[in-house]
Amino acid sequence: MNILESEKDPIIFGIETSCDETAVAILKGKDQLLSNLVNSQIDVHKVFGGVVPEVAARKHVEVLYKLSLKAFEEAQITPNDIDAVSVSFGPGLIGALLIGVSFAKGMSLSLGKPLIGVNHLMGHIYANFLDFPNLKPPFVTLLVSGGHTAILLVKDYLDFEIIGETRDDAAGEAFDKVARILDLGYPGGPVIDEISKKAQKLYDFPRPLYDKEYDFSFSGLKTSVLYFVRDYPQAKKEDIAASFQEAIIDTLVHKVTKFAIKENIKDIVIAGGVAANSLLREKLNAFKDKLNIYYPRQSLCTDNAAMICRAGYEKYVRNMFDTLELDVVPNLGLSKI
Structure with missing residues (x-):
């Protein structure tokens, strides 16, 4: 092209x-x-x-x-x-x-x-190319948003391979649902991130598919929180939120770093709304001796x-233009650029 x-x-x-x-x-x-x-x-x-x-x-x-x-x-x-x-x-x-x-x-x-x-x-x-103009493929992307969670191998600027994706809830969707369970308000991601900073991670919630290749599943984790709230009404919301966040972020970080290290790819790019999560950034920064971690400024x-x-x-620049017949695709996936 x-x-x-x-x-x-x-x-x-x-x-x-x-x-x-x-x-x-x-x-x-x-x-x-x-x-x-x-x-x-x-x-x-x-x-x-x-x-x-x-x-x-x-x-x-x-x-x-x-x-x-x-x-x-x-x-x-x-x-x-x-x-x-x-x-x-x-x-x-x-x-x-x-x-x-x-x-x-x-x-x-x-x-x-x-x-x-x-x-x-x-x-x-x-969005990452705006903050890091010198970033070039190939690199691994962890795409985490309200509607999607996936690990991608970006082979070239318009060439993506899906390595793993969620089988049910996306990470951001799970944050919103758990925030609703805890009556914390909307949107769930930012409020859970904020209240977790001063809370204790007391509860060991499950990490579904943790060692099962690179797909994700967060529906069961959300359900575990729901049952925990029902069975332990005296538990503090902040501690439940922090423990939930620890489980979901642990899973994201484990899978994306595992793939990058296995494939000997040094650059990991984080994309989507959940890229703003402070715990995700903190845990990924722990790998900076082995990997180059990129995430855009909060506003991007x-x-x-x-x-x-x-x-x-x-x-x-590749002359890839559309006609006025362009239609919306509400369920568009990553297979179509």
Whole structure:
């Protein structure tokens, strides 16, 4: 696949609306981030204990246009200055995705600029290239988010092999469900991470599939917490949360480092919302004498459009454009870039 050679760095406008974050960004070249804006809906959905799809879609409609205008103002360019429009087309909530893709199609058509559909999961991986421009494949990726948990071998920029993935709940999903069991609020990952810092890891929760190759399973761990809360109502929520977090993070770290060491690959890239977890970073840092560990800044761990721009850049320089027939794929996996 030929890579375009251009006298100037392309400017990519990115849109991310796969769930409850409305995000836009403008990227020049590989790593010159001109604008990166995110409108979070956490406070809107918190009262429901989770994301309400229809509400999320309506909020995207309300803010996407205004957020885009603000991005161009911040970047000090006009829409005509961009070279392409990139947008996440899956996986995610169908209504939310449709808002972003429809908006991107409108921009592409009205400006006469190429349209680039980006796999949201691929975007999470590419967030690391924004903070580490010299990072190059091959490397191992631990992708941990609310909807996905997988170990990937990144052979080249657009060449991924799935080494292992969750058979049921994703890591972020397990965090949210356990937070709900403990009545800690939404989203579960950040609150469990925070209260665990001053708690005791008193309880030995199971680590399913710990030594069974590289797949994950977190549903049984969540159920163990549910039964523990029922049987031991006097136990402190903080200690239960800390013990649960220890079990899930131990499993993630064990499997990804085991694979990297076995395959003699020195670089491990962490991607997805759970990449922000402080215990995950702490436990991975313990391997820094053997491995190079990469994880993006906190703002690039959760859903954002900068990562969609960066993934879009790789497709742009390879002439991998989409037509206006681009459709959303709510259950999109990593097999389609």
